[in-house]
Amino acid sequence: MNRLFLTSFCSAALLLGGCSSLSLHSESEPESGALAQEAEHAQHAHQEARHETVVGPVVQRGEALTATGYAVISVQNSRNPAQQRLLAIRAAKLDAYRSLTEQVYGQHLDASTTVADMTVQNDTFRTKVQGVIYGATLVSITPTGDDTYETTLSLDREVMQDLRRLYMTQVLSRGH
Numbered sequence: 001m002n003r004l005f006l007t008s009f010c011s012a013a014l015l016l017g018g019c020s021s022l023s024l025h026s027e028s029e030p031e032s033g034a035l036a037q038e039a040e041h042a043q044h045a046h047q048e049a050r051h052e053t054v055v056g057p058v059v060q061r062g063e064a065l066t067a068t069g070y071a072v073i074s075v076q077n078s079r080n081p082a083q084q085r086l087l088a089i090r091a092a093k094l095d096a097y098r099s100l101t102e103q104v105y106g107q108h109l110d111a112s113t114t115v116a117d118m119t120v121q122n123d124t125f126r127t128k129v130q131g132v133i134y135g136a137t138l139v140s141i142t143p144t145g146d147d148t149y150e151t152t153l154s155l156d157r158e159v160m161q162d163l164r165r166l167y168m169t170q171v172l173s174r175g176h
Helices: 002-016 030-059 081-105 157-174
Strands: 064-072 108-116 119-128 137-144 148-156
Touching: 064 081, 064 157, 081 137, 081 148, 081 157, 148 157
Parallel strands: none
Antiparallel strands: 064 148, 108 119, 137 148
16 A cells, blocks of 8 residues: 555656746846746745645654665675674665665556466566665664564654655756
């Protein structure tokens, strides 16, 4: 359900990016230029309001986002056990950042299914996560079982809102 909502959020964000404004401004008509500037400002405010309508319900859920990442120690590329543990901690932290990025920006999903004779022949999925995360707090690094590390990160709600605003600003500016 969460991924469905995030996918809907990204789709809505991309649709909002298609908005553009037409500003007719003439150097000889300063009053009409001021009116055009006011209209452009009003349109930008309207787009921001639409952005808040899309993002608002997600932000209201809680004070902070949390994400957990996992990594297996024994598969790390080192023969030294201490180095393997450090690499697993690093990999688990990166996995947690990826999970946090999914929660903030959503996940791009590319899927393809081939059906022949009413039977699925091939079913492929590709996902892509892209974004910038700053201000995340390391909550815990915990060994889980004998061969796994678990890392948990937290992202403050206000920072998440800032990240989404920056993202939506970029999406909206691409449409102009």
